[in-house]
Amino acid sequence: MNAIEVDDLVKRYGDFEAVRGISFRVKRGEIFAFLGPNGAGKTTTVHVLTTLLKPTSGGATVAGHDVVREPDAVRRKIGIVFQDMSLDSELTAYENMLIHGRIYGLGGNELKDKIERLLKFVELWDFRDRQVKTFSGGMQRRLEIARSLLHEPEVLFLDEPTIGLDPQTRAHIWDYIRAMKEEHDMTVFLTTHYMDEAEMLADRIAIMDHGKIIAEGTADELKGLIGNDVIYLRIKAPEELRCLKADFIRGCKLLPDGRVRLDVENAAGALPRLFELASSGGIKILEVTYHRPTLNDVFLHLTGREIREDADEREAMKVKMRTRMRMWGRRR
Numbered sequence: 323m324n325a326i327e328v329d330d331l332v333k334r335y336g337d338f339e340a341v342r343g344i345s346f347r348v349k350r351g352e353i354f355a356f357l358g359p360n361g362a363g364k365t366t367t368v369h370v371l372t373t374l375l376k377p378t379s380g381g382a383t384v385a386g387h388d389v390v391r392e393p394d395a396v397r398r399k400i401g402i403v404f405q406d407m408s409l410d411s412e413l414t415a416y417e418n419m420l421i422h423g424r425i426y427g428l429g430g431n432e433l434k435d436k437i438e439r440l441l442k443f444v445e446l447w448d449f450r451d452r453q454v455k456t457f458s459g460g461m462q463r464r465l466e467i468a469r470s471l472l473h474e475p476e477v478l479f480l481d482e483p484t485i486g487l488d489p490q491t492r493a494h495i496w497d498y499i500r501a502m503k504e505e506h507d508m509t510v511f512l513t514t515h516y517m518d519e520a521e522m523l524a525d526r527i528a529i530m531d532h533g534k535i536i537a538e539g540t541a542d543e544l545k546g547l548i549g550n551d552v553i554y555l556r557i558k559a560p561e562e563l564r565c566l567k568a569d570f571i572r573g574c575k576l577l578p579d580g581r582v583r584l585d586v587e588n589a590a591g592a593l594p595r596l597f598e599l600a601s602s603g604g605i606k607i608l609e610v611t612y613h614r615p616t617l618n619d620v621f622l623h624l625t626g627r628e629i630r631e632d633a634d635e636r637e638a639m640k641v642k643m644r645t646r647m648r649m650w651g652r653r654r
């Protein structure tokens with residue numbers, strides 16, 4: 323049985339179509355990732371699947387229940403970690419767990435035991451009586467994950483589980499996600515705009531852009547959409563920049579930043595022939611880099627754009643800097 327089935331799902335906000343007819347299946351016990359840039363429609367999809375938003379058209383079932391006709395049944399079987407922090411920061415970690423458990427009808431020793439086990443699992447037991455507002459971003463995220471597991475959901479939704487966290491904390495959270503999936507035999511649906519996160523965690527990935535799924539498969543299958551290796555060239559051509567043609571070049575793209583991207587089966591074998599090709603064409607190669615394809619290359623290949631991993635963080639930093647500069651100005 324599939325844990326999630328989505329058919330031709332559309333979600334409009336007024337005139338704007340945020341999700342434009344997507345269909346996919348998530349198998350039981352699978353970790354499935356939606357990978358896509360900001361605004362792709364990932365959160366909107368999560369909100370429809372978790373019954374918080376009604377679809378404009380199309381349908382979906384989660385854990386065997388229809389999200390429109392049986393929202394209560396769906397809610398009982400799912401856990402959610404929202405993109406934005408949703409803990410009560412005035413309460414302690416323990417109190418946050420307690421309230422959530424009671425909402426789901428848990429109580430007594432069963433609830434106490436579960437809270438203890440889960441807080442120990444995410445290594446927050448020693449901090450259980452501290453107010454959540456004193457927690458770091460990573461600690462808050464761990465607490466939210468622990469809380470989402472209290473009622474033993476069949477399907478867990480994680481919307482950008484490590485957004486804005488430092489690399490070490492992110493890796494730590496990935497460990498928890500993998501461990502809890504093993505331990506609880508859950509299905510996990512996660513969204514992310516981090517390529518490495520999709521690659522590290524997901525059994526299968528759907529790449530989403532502008533409200534549509536533009537590719538789906540395992541990380542290896544997705545990388546297989548382009549040649550085996552990728553070569554980036556910065557070249558000085560005598561005339562207007564054109565794509566290079568040769569039998570060993572499977573694909574060629576001119577990038578907005580002035581580089582040329584080549585897809586080849588084997589970069590090491592292709593490079594000498596490439597230099598030959600260039601010199602016979604009067605082309606000067608200024609810089610060469612090559613690597614095995616990443617999911618970023620796949621996204622670039624499919625859309626002509628890159629997923630800007632750091633755009634959010636940069637934006638947040640800009641705001642911080644502006645605030646700081648304003649304060650600085652005031653002080654003087």
Ligand SMILES: Nc1ncnc2c1ncn2[C@@H]1O[C@H](COP(=O)(O)OP(=O)(O)O)[C@@H](O)[C@H]1O
Pocket residue numbers: 335338340358359360361362363364365366367
């Ligand atoms: N409540 C809303 N009203 C109008 N537009 C919205 C609303 N929520 C999201 N959107 C728009 O829908 C698009 C998809 O948003 P979202 O689902 O949050 O994408 P993602 O999670 O992939 O960043 C974006 O263009 C966003 O601005």
Ligand SMILES: [Mg+2]
Pocket residue numbers: 364365366405481482
């Ligand atoms: Mg989102």
